[in-house]
Amino acid sequence: MFLYMIDDKLTNKKKQLDSYRPLPEALLRNLDEWFRVELTYTSNALEGNTLTRRKTALVVEKGLTIGGKTLIEHLEATNHAHALDWVKEQIKCKPQTLCEKDILLIHDIILKGIDDSNAGHYSNVPVRISGSAVVLPNPHKVPELMEGFAEWLKDSQDFHPVELAAEAHYRLVTIHPFVDGNGRTARLLMNMILLMRGYPAAIIRKRDRLAYISALEKAQLGGSKDDYVKIIMKAVDRSLDIYLKAAQGETTSYEDDSKLLKIGDLAQQVGMRNSTIRHWTKQGLLEVAEITDTGYQLYAPEMIDRIKQIHILKEQRLTLHEIKDYIQGIR
Structure with a gap:
């Protein structure tokens, strides 16, 4: 598998967090409320839901209706929050x-009122992932594959918690047992496993959508799982930091996706030409966080620090290929 990749840093941070337990009830409640909204917002956003973080909070916490948003988008928010509530009851x-039965129940909650005929039921028709070359299993094989998946879970005692959560997520989305809701169900399963083992839930950020999907597809097409595992590890690491800072009395600022930068804004902030930014992106030195409907590439603010790092490495006479290898080695 990929146990060798699970960083000791995660295990050590988990032990550090355990030393603060039990956390004050008010602090736990605040963290739970924030994660409930953030997990709902990000998981749905990865699937195309257009509710912002703030509007997701209004729907989930206040039960408000947002003008201009569809009933389905509202149900996706409330359903995910309810599914997460059920997940927390199992920890x-x-x-x-x-x-x-547990996986089917999560899926049933996810699609309740959206697609009741398929909620909590395996697909019996061929399913394809839009825009992907991945060939999914024949629907007739899904019950057998899911039975095997459940047996694998029963025999998974020797896995590191993060390894187990990541592999369970990967296996479920690769089987792709449902007509819709596979990603949301797999992420909830992943986080249920993490919570059961005392880790905080992993948040796959909206800005990581392209990297997340590409990494999954790369592995599903027979390539390395390394990129995928790194994304999950970084997500767990971020959540551990949030809990640790809260336990230590520090405040944490959460960056909004609205702070993503267009290529011109990024170039201006670092004093470079757009053409150089495009070239470094094409070479794999910089990562695109999102592509808008009109085709604009958007970059996360951390790419500013990445560019500064690239300049330092160039001054050390490293080639772009060597810089790429260096960057990928520490991500």
């Missing part, structure tokens, strides 16, 4: 006790 159990 005293062990991952090895999870079964098909």
Whole structure:
């Protein structure tokens, strides 16, 4: 598998967090409320839901209706929040006790009122991932594959918690057992496993959508899982930092996706030409966080620091290929 990739840093941060437990009830409640909204917002945003973080909070916490948004988008928000509530109720159990019934129940909650005929049921028609070359299993094989998946979970005692959560997510989306809601169900399953093992939930940010999808597809097409595992590890690491800072009495600022930068804005902030930014992006030195409907490439603010790092490495006479290898090695 990929146990060798699980950084000791995650295990050590988990031990550090455990030293602060039990956390004050008010602090736990505040963290739970924030994660409930953030996990709902990000997981739905990855699938195309257009509710912003703030509007997701209004729907989930206040039960408000947002003008101009569809009923389905509202239901996706409330359903995910309810599914997460159910997941939290199971955290005293062990991952090895999870079964098909649990996965079907999560999916049933996710699609309740959206697609009741398919909610909580495996697909019986061929499904394709739009824009992907990945060939999904024949629907007739799905029950057998899911039975095998459940058996694998029962025999997973030797896995590191992050490894188990990441692999369970990967296996479920690769089986792709449902007509819709596979990604949301897989991320909830992943986070249920993490919570059961005392880790905070992993948030796959909206800005990481392209990298996340590309990494999954790369592995599903027979390539390395390394990029995918790094994304999950970084997500867990960010969540551990949030909990640790809260436990230590520090405040944490959460960056909004509205701060993503167009190529011209990024170039201006670092004093470079757009053409150089495009070239470095094409070479794999910079990562595009999002592409708008009109085709604009958007970059996360951390690419400013990445560019500064590239300049330092260039001064050390490293080639762009060597810089790319260096950057990918530390991501």
